[in-house]
Amino acid sequence: MSPGPGHPSYPVPRPRPLPVRRRGPHPLTVLAALCGLFIVYGTTIPFEPVAEPIPLAEGWRRAVDAAPRRSSRTDRAANVLLFMPLGAMIAARLGRAGAGPIGSVLAASAVGAALSAGVETLQINLQMRVTSVSDLMNNTIGSAIGGGLGWLAGRWAWPWFWPALKRGAATHPLASLAIVATVGWGVIELAPFVPSADVGDLKSAVKSARPIPFGPSVDGRRPAPDPWAWAVEALSWSLLGGLVALAVRERGGRGVELVAETIVLTAGFRAAVELVQLGFPGHVTDATSVVLTSAGATASALAVAIRPRLPARSWIGPGLAVWAAAVLIDGASPFDAFGRPRSLDPRMAFPFYSYFWSPPTSALATAAEKVASMVPLGFLLAARSRRWTPAASALSGWAAGASIEAIQLFNASRTPDMTDAFLAALGAWLGGRALRSWESAGASPSSPTT
Template sequence: MALQRSSAVPLAGAYAALIVYASLYPFTGWTVPGVSIWHFLTLPFPRWWTGFDLIANLLGYMPLGALLFGAMIRSGEGLGRSMVVAAVAGTALSFAMETLQNFLPMRVSSNLDLALNAAGSALGAAVGAAVHLLGGMQRWQVVRERWFISHSAGGLALLILWPVGLLFPAPVPYGLGQVWPRLRDALASWLQDSSVADWIAPWLQSDGDVSVLSPASEFVVVALGLMAPCLVAYTISRPGWRRMVLAASAVAVGFGATTLSTALNFGPQHALAWRTPTSLAALVTALTLVLLLAYTPRRATAAIGLMVLTAMVSIVGQAPADAYFTDSLQAWEQGRFIRFHGVAQWVGWLWPYAALVWLLVRISQRDSGQP
């Protein structure tokens, strides 16, 4: 099996990028340290630590180790070499992050974090090896060949990341991709003292007087937001009943992820607050439409998916942030969800655009390739 055909490859790359983001956030205040950048290696382990920090640093690198092992073993490498490369690569990434944290006054380099990250990478590789020895990867390959076409790694990675993006607060349920307000504010900040500030300022003004989206617009966003992953799944699966199962699974997974996100932000007692008559009607409509498309050729579903995603991000980009949504973002960015902030935020922002690129690639290819 070629390395690029394994979904573990893009997932490992995405997970490594998110580790970099979480380790160096907020990327401000870079200064040259007054001591050697490797000084933290010779210090005794810190006296003050919490059990949560220990578990987070250990478990945080386990998925990376497991994904790297899976990518290596699927490329044809031996068991021992795959384990060593996965463990060493995870340790090297952790060492690079701890070293760079010397230049950030808001972050503290720690040899204990490095040791736990290295142990997590090795443990993740060991878990991957155990799954491989027990035949888990072989069974997954059989299932994948029955359900999906060849060269489906990118699509599978998108489907796995979609519920992660739903965990970050969205202005409308299932409405991923609202990156323009943050991009607009960042551009305005960068250009405020430049010669083009006056010329470009009108384009960067926020629509502070815009009311919330109408029920019709909210209906459309929710429906399109559910249709998008279903159509991505259709481009890598055989027409027929398997697509119907995938669509039903997307409904269940999306419902669970959105409910969990609401519970994390507003408390378990409000977990189903997002379930309004408008959103439920939109979910039923979206499921009906994608079931009707279950026998559509793959290139046609990719074309429909492009239209669906384009329409969704266009409407979501116009959605203002109400008071409750602003409070949700502050809870994630400044409060107890800061450790998950980078993961869900970036996936939620970029997923629709990555899916657009994927669908464009599918359209450019022949409608062939059987499971």
């Protein structure tokens, strides 16, 4: 007879070891790596080597000899801005790990300087690229500035912001969404984020301002009417205004109060952004934008006020329709230029090839706008179903962007560019990721749609 359980000689089974949970790299580390890859790609495109290679020492000697030449303010700003995200991600990651501000900024600066030196060395033997000591210095400065901001965000701003977001997501989910969305839109409007304190720039901005809706500028210039751009602006603010209206309804606003408060909030915010643009060269302060914002927000507020008991989930479909109309008009207009299809320029299939030929700050502003335009798509698709992943949003964004570029093949006034499809995928992914992060902050999965 074999011994049973409890007998001293009964074999005791060993506990099965728990599976080791492997953790991937920190998201900030991944973002820093992506920033580095983008910098290498963007600063070496179009990848055309010179016919006769130049010794690296000779290339750097020429760069040092040319160092006293002063680069333009636009180039300096572009080089600083290009490396700021890299420095911010590195310092934020180190700050979250417990590193101090000096060490984090020095590490971010060192990585930025090393990467910049490597890129400048590659550029010695690339056509249409110039190795520059000034670029190396400005890139290092950008990494240092980004490092300082990143450390502050990681150690001070984020520990305050995340609990505040969790409280807002739990108590007033739609209000927290409306605040983040409108502030984010306002930041994108200021792209490429190069302010100026020069009195001459301010005087020029005031002369270019248009204080009367649909009227001339202060110096008498009257721009050509652009009804398609006006339609896009009104539709965009119809989408944001609808979110603000739902937030006002969440607070208890009804009827006339809901409509009036929505108009005041949206128009006031837009007017503030227009005034701030006076300090950003290249932007035009225009009262027409305030009127179009008010019109779009009024339409959405009236729709929400008329049906006060309609769940927010029911507005996802109309929101997608408004977004689609705005993106289609923006990407396909003017519609009177349609004709026989053209073939796609093979160079436009390479990401960011066209951006190489644009002024750096203009390219940055365009890219920011393209990404931001697709954020609502990813967000709304993710809000429809808990099973919808950010990756699915990215795929949908790419499909939408590629479809717009395909339509542009029939428009003689537009140039199809597959870069925009990749930017659309990024924007849609950010929208889907933002919703999931917002839910993890404490909001009910159904809160954006209740």
